[in-house]
Amino acid sequence: MAAFSFNKLVIFGVGLIGGSLARALRERAGLAGRVVGVGRSVRSVERALELGVIDEAAALGDDIALAQALQCADIVLIAAPVAQTGPLLARIAPFLDARTIVTDAGSTKSDVVESARQALGARIEQFVPGHPIAGRESSGVDAALPELYVDRNVVLCPMPENAPDNVERIASMWRATGACVREMSETQHDRVFASVSHLPHVLSFALVDQILATPDAELKFSFAAGGFRDFTRIAASSPEMWRDICLANRAALLAELDDYTAVLARFRAAIDASDGAALEAAFARSRVARKEWQERGGIKPSGDAVAK
């Protein structure tokens, strides 16, 4: 496992995710390479410059600045909403050095791979799809932390076209932040996250939506307690981000939703039949699994609660 170093890292979207990577590589790993931040406008990355998270800022719309930013870049990270990944890659493609490795931080991967293939064409071999599993309730570069990725999973979904060395280089970058790098196919990634992340978000939004649609919503909210609080914490997540994830991971999410609906129908039948034994058995299995998950380490909070 080679130690990681870089001369120039270019980050598209210097918010929590991109900003934390830059801070981790500088402050945690002590690396001295140049970090360039690119935003829609120079103003949108000015705060990152002010905070010293990046060394240089460039505007996406400025061809000359963009070309300069990408010149001799070792690594490009796309840390933008998944729906923007395709357009961003298409914008970058004409200015991309042949030796630059591009990676991303999107929450879904099949759609990203598809749009990357369209945007990059033959240069798809330069793109290593990735997904760091980390977040905070607060967002933006002011929330960026050098320790955000410590003991977190980062998933890479290498493609047949990727040179193994390029995949290893992106893996070693993430390991330098303290993360644990794991590989899987983009299909497997999307199925796993549809199940443990995207579906629970939809279910949580749906519960609040259901209550809101009833005439005694206020009364219900006034009696909501700890179970409701935890179950619906993720219903306060970003509507735009979760709209995009639902659309980007549509197929896998629909499959999980249908499967979940079938489980609910089974529970419903047991309640309807007053089948206490079936309910208790199912609840007991879930309880054991949930407790074991927690005991195996569950998920360690970093800073404040993780929002993903």
Add this chain to the structure above:
Amino acid sequence: MAAFSFNKLVIFGVGLIGGSLARALRERAGLAGRVVGVGRSVRSVERALELGVIDEAAALGDDIALAQALQCADIVLIAAPVAQTGPLLARIAPFLDARTIVTDAGSTKSDVVESARQALGARIEQFVPGHPIAGRESSGVDAALPELYVDRNVVLCPMPENAPDNVERIASMWRATGACVREMSETQHDRVFASVSHLPHVLSFALVDQILATPDAELKFSFAAGGFRDFTRIAASSPEMWRDICLANRAALLAELDDYTAVLARFRAAIDASDGAALEAAFARSRVARKEWQERGGIKPSGDAVAK
């Protein structure tokens, strides 16, 4: 609002709920009345005696001890699983003084009222149904706290047969613990709690159940993060307790489940149609409502996280 005092309080089931009431009345309100704990056997209430939470212990099966325990009691609290409320009231009925007020702490109310009517007959006027909305992750008398009810809601569901003075007496007892007493019908109670408590528990158990049934459950759990952690915390709740609640509140819970399934079907259709605007609008409404709920005070944790 008359100050509360009592000469003799009898608690059936001296665990977290009953024990915290006793401790609150003594330690928080500084009241000096006698507290008698009744358990299946004297041994099961010995720990409460040891801790000084009660003054006297009696065994449910012992007619003479039970008659003595109930003699001249001002108030009887049934703090046992809802399924046991009917049998307990039937057991108590023959020994009940005409001036004793009986109340309970069950999580469901329509079924409790029905079984109380059967068990108490004409003495139903002595029974004031109640539900303190408080809990901790730990249970048993060792977890009892004098502050458990401070700023918590206690719901009373007065019946037409209750004398207003008796209802007020139970209300003043709970207010002495620091709780906020609210009244509603048992039907309304069961609908509200089916919505904000019972349904989320079933939904949370169902998600873990769904994952467990898949061949890659271990892989999925290994990538579960903060959203999963919070969403499924209540899936570690007591299977017996939640089996009983599901059965006791069957009708209201089935109605909520069906309503929820309809909301999910609506969300599914929007995802299937890639209707981003509909998804974003629904998510945004939920987010605003969830944030407002939190800002209005949400629910204050007491000691450790509230489990209900």
